[in-house]
Amino acid sequence: MSEPLHQALGLTDGEYEDIRTVLGRDPNHLELACYGVMWSEHCSYKSSRIHLRRLPTTAPHVLVGPGENAGVIDAGDGIAVAIRIESHNHPSAIEPYQGAATGVGGILRDVFTMGARPLAVMDPLFFGPLDEARQRWLVEGVVAGISGYGNSVGVPTIGGELTFDPTYAGNPLVNVLCVGALPRERLILGRASGPGNLAVLLGSTTGRDGIGGVSVLASAGFAGGEAPVDEAKRPSVQVGDPYEEKRLIEACLALLDAGLVVGIQDLGGAGLICATSETAARGGVGMDVDVAAVPRREEGMADYEVMTSESQERMLAIVTPENWPAVAELCARWEVRASVVGRVTPAEPGPDGEPVGYLRVRDGIDGPVLAQMPAVSLAEDAPLYDRPRRRPADLDDRLADDPTDDEPLDDLAHDLLDMLYDPAWVYRQYDSQLFLNTVVGPGRDAALLRLAGPGLPTSSRGMALTTDSNPRWCALDPRAGTALTVIEGVANLACVGATPAAVVNCLNFGNPEHPEVMWQLSEAIDGMAEACRALGLPVIGGNVSLYNESGGRDIDPTPVIGLLGLVDHLVAPPPAWAWRDGDAVLLVGRRRGEEGRPFPLAGGLFAARRGRRGGQVPPVDYETAARTSAFVADLVAGVCAGGASALHGVHDLAAGGLGVALCEMAHAAGHGVRVDVLDPREVVAEMPARFVVATDDPQGLLAAARAAGVEAIEIGIVGGDRVVVGPVDLPLEEVVTRRRHSLADALGMPALH
Amino acid sequence: MTRVGVVVFPGSNCEYDAQAALRELGADVDLVWHTATDLSAYDHLVLPGGFAHGDYLRPGAIARFSPVMSAIADFAAGGGPVLGICNGFQVLTEAGLLPGALQKNRGLTFISEPTTLVVASTRSVLTRRARVGQELVVPINHFSGAYTCDDDTLQRLLEGDQVVLRYRENPNGSRDDIAGVSNEGGNVVGLMPHPERAMSTLVGSADGRVLLEGFLGLEISAARG
Numbered sequence: 001m002s003e004p005l006h007q008a009l010g011l012t013d014g015e016y017e018d019i020r021t022v023l024g025r026d027p028n029h030l031e032l033a034c035y036g037v038m039w040s041e042h043c044s045y046k047s048s049r050i051h052l053r054r055l056p057t058t059a060p061h062v063l064v065g066p067g068e069n070a071g072v073i074d075a076g077d078g079i080a081v082a083i084r085i086e087s088h089n090h091p092s093a094i095e096p097y098q099g100a101a102t103g104v105g106g107i108l109r110d111v112f113t114m115g116a117r118p119l120a121v122m123d124p125l126f127f128g129p130l131d132e133a134r135q136r137w138l139v140e141g142v143v144a145g146i147s148g149y150g151n152s153v154g155v156p157t158i159g160g161e162l163t164f165d166p167t168y169a170g171n172p173l174v175n176v177l178c179v180g181a182l183p184r185e186r187l188i189l190g191r192a193s194g195p196g197n198l199a200v201l202l203g204s205t206t207g208r209d210g211i212g213g214v215s216v217l218a219s220a221g222f223a224g225g226e227a228p229v230d231e232a233k234r235p236s237v238q239v240g241d242p243y244e245e246k247r248l249i250e251a252c253l254a255l256l257d258a259g260l261v262v263g264i265q266d267l268g269g270a271g272l273i274c275a276t277s278e279t280a281a282r283g284g285v286g287m288d289v290d291v292a293a294v295p296r297r298e299e300g301m302a303d304y305e306v307m308t309s310e311s312q313e314r315m316l317a318i319v320t321p322e323n324w325p326a327v328a329e330l331c332a333r334w335e336v337r338a339s340v341v342g343r344v345t346p347a348e349p350g351p352d353g354e355p356v357g358y359l360r361v362r363d364g365i366d367g368p369v370l371a372q373m374p375a376v377s378l379a380e381d382a383p384l385y386d387r388p389r390r391r392p393a394d395l396d397d398r399l400a401d402d403p404t405d406d407e408p409l410d411d412l413a414h415d416l417l418d419m420l421y422d423p424a425w426v427y428r429q430y431d432s433q434l435f436l437n438t439v440v441g442p443g444r445d446a447a448l449l450r451l452a453g454p455g456l457p458t459s460s461r462g463m464a465l466t467t468d469s470n471p472r473w474c475a476l477d478p479r480a481g482t483a484l485t486v487i488e489g490v491a492n493l494a495c496v497g498a499t500p501a502a503v504v505n506c507l508n509f510g511n512p513e514h515p516e517v518m519w520q521l522s523e524a525i526d527g528m529a530e531a532c533r534a535l536g537l538p539v540i541g542g543n544v545s546l547y548n549e550s551g552g553r554d555i556d557p558t559p560v561i562g563l564l565g566l567v568d569h570l571v572a573p574p575p576a577w578a579w580r581d582g583d584a585v586l587l588v589g590r591r592r593g594e595e596g597r598p599f600p601l602a603g604g605l606f607a608a609r610r611g612r613r614g615g616q617v618p619p620v621d622y623e624t625a626a627r628t629s630a631f632v633a634d635l636v637a638g639v640c641a642g643g644a645s646a647l648h649g650v651h652d653l654a655a656g657g658l659g660v661a662l663c664e665m666a667h668a669a670g671h672g673v674r675v676d677v678l679d680p681r682e683v684v685a686e687m688p689a690r691f692v693v694a695t696d697d698p699q700g701l702l703a704a705a706r707a708a709g710v711e712a713i714e715i716g717i718v719g720g721d722r723v724v725v726g727p728v729d730l731p732l733e734e735v736v737t738r739r740r741h742s743l744a745d746a747l748g749m750p751a752l753h
Numbered sequence: 754m755t756r757v758g759v760v761v762f763p764g765s766n767c768e769y770d771a772q773a774a775l776r777e778l779g780a781d782v783d784l785v786w787h788t789a790t791d792l793s794a795y796d797h798l799v800l801p802g803g804f805a806h807g808d809y810l811r812p813g814a815i816a817r818f819s820p821v822m823s824a825i826a827d828f829a830a831g832g833g834p835v836l837g838i839c840n841g842f843q844v845l846t847e848a849g850l851l852p853g854a855l856q857k858n859r860g861l862t863f864i865s866e867p868t869t870l871v872v873a874s875t876r877s878v879l880t881r882r883a884r885v886g887q888e889l890v891v892p893i894n895h896f897s898g899a900y901t902c903d904d905d906t907l908q909r910l911l912e913g914d915q916v917v918l919r920y921r922e923n924p925n926g927s928r929d930d931i932a933g934v935s936n937e938g939g940n941v942v943g944l945m946p947h948p949e950r951a952m953s954t955l956v957g958s959a960d961g962r963v964l965l966e967g968f969l970g971l972e973i974s975a976a977r978g
Binding site: 144147148151152153154241242243246247333334335427428429430431432433434435436437438439450453454570571572573749750 | 763764766767769770773774786803804806807808809860862863864865866892894896947949950952953954955956957
């Protein structure tokens, strides 16, 4: 243990000097521990913040942009919608059940902190291939954790993603998105104000679980293999209690309804020190925290442990002294613990006469001062790093190795079958229907909900959600890959008739101290910024998860894009992945890509399966993509509004291309299909903003597409008991059996009945 | 107007859904906190789904001791209609107001999916407006939904026409495919599926209406929204 204390707490020598400058003296142990967590990569975004500034964040309907607990938009009819996405990658890698469970708990608190009732959760999940026992253990644990916590806490899980790729074998990704809604006028911000007001800790007791979660666990990579150094991090994983959280949600929403709190903030990463310093910093005030008043789960806890513990299911409310009795009574009704642990203090003249709000940790509210730090220095003044960036040296070689040019295309049927899996094994373990809003649930292109919930004004509008990612494209071209991912999200929303309204993102990358990773991150942010500007979409929140590496190997860049869309009038479900005997099958969108490589395979699922990871990703064409998706969204929105329609089925083409999409629709509908292709590559080629549509009025639809300036062509007909896509000819029964059983079989679990 | 009390335990989570569904059918619906001891204001009681008291120990094991339970028992003994949905069914069996018990699903996972129910008896307040043999699509959403009871109890249930709903395809290992049972009087009914989630084809099915309309004693509506 010759390592200096600041290094053991995750701070560099330079950061230690910065702290000395801020304080004008040496920090004590408690202060150093507070800076250690607050200046961690996870809390401070110190490597990413200078890049994130390039994202467009404003639009007339944006009520709250990035930087608060959740982004909020005006969804119309007096309803505001709050949305947030987070990662819980490293906790889930160490302890999958609790890691995933507390990921759900944390994101819910971010949303109800804004005054919104959480209405739905989505979970994008990424694992290594399932032929490895550890991956099966991770999948089962993560899914059980989401199911165990989410179902019990009473928020439906309405979708997500499930990706298997060797890049995640040493470092799985568990992201979670939450959306909530509130009456517009009730919007709350996490601010402390009014010196003399009380800081009240609500919810669970504070224990030793999750100490150093943001620093030790989230802001460092894994050693990999069966390394004991990774296993030793398990105590930094928090433990969740959905029953406590459920009562906490109800109590907090009741407090907000009754107007009993001035401000409210969740305790997540970095615990009490984060909640107190952030609320004080935002309010331009100081705060005295009585560490002795914090209810504890165990004896003998050190002050730094109490201040930095990430024990779950806790909130900090700022309350006027007059309202405190009513707050205590309401919390008692919900059996939620409430303790005054501090008070808001006025800003004081600092060393240069400037007003400074001090965060003071005291033993007794008027007792000795154990730590004294400017609140802003903890919450906002972490150093910003412009870390070195370098384009990977092997990138040109990889780009040149394009599978489109030379990958043999024999036995495509075999590849197609291998790409089929039905995620129902996962999502049937999630309550997807609570609140009676779920019009389209998990497993489809996007989820679609009625815009309704307890306490909301009546509306006939709908909200749609999708999360998308494409690490294969992003590995080859993070800029174009991320832009294409945004386009893919817009296309998914179109399938349920929704117009995109806002973007959130979870940027999962490797070690930022590797210049190649910083290059990927910077490029991805530029790609997202460019796409969002081109499509007129504000980015209203995000999360950056770095150090996703194991044994020195970084994951492929995995920006996850969450899109929130709106439907004006939702009285009928959109067309499913369904078609009827005799329907014409239309391809809507560009059929052929660029000259030379009209049916690109690079970055596709087919190529990855064949071990081909090189080549040029398809070109980005925002105008065509936007026009195509808007055309489909309009058609589907007409169905949602109750209009008669010849549109029987619609599906976005994504991973696995036309072949996979047709198999999925054939499975869902129970009818075969016969489709012609121009080139065998067309079966599995992947390009953005393309749709399969089934209709009994192909001429009408083709004419409408022509009028809208959208490419569309009839490519086949529904019927029979075979799935025929160009050279591929499979019995429908085999497609259905394979798709239904593959995931359960790979996990060694009983198949769905 | 028919007055319905929806009993809310800490940890319940389907109370708003039950309230919304019954209001849509014209009832006046209050949420009743589990500490209430006077239920005389209500014509019907519903114990909704969720995880009462966190399902600690096992589902319903702590809720049976909530102060409201003796008032519910008196209400039931007086012939008042009582409906337990999912966790509410588990609570009613733990409280001894319905026979049998619910144990973990056969596959040891949570299951949330639509099921097809077959009406087995119309002698209960829940099924009195349905037809024997009628098939209803109603979703399930539970971890501990496998109905079980001893041989004698099953015999009594069958002889007393107390099995009210069965699964067409048994999803969870329930004995004799049982999805819902009633007490001897037919006024207390529990079922694992969620009829309040099947009120509209917009969210998948409107087949729950015939059950909740029956529970409220309404005529079957012609309109199916």
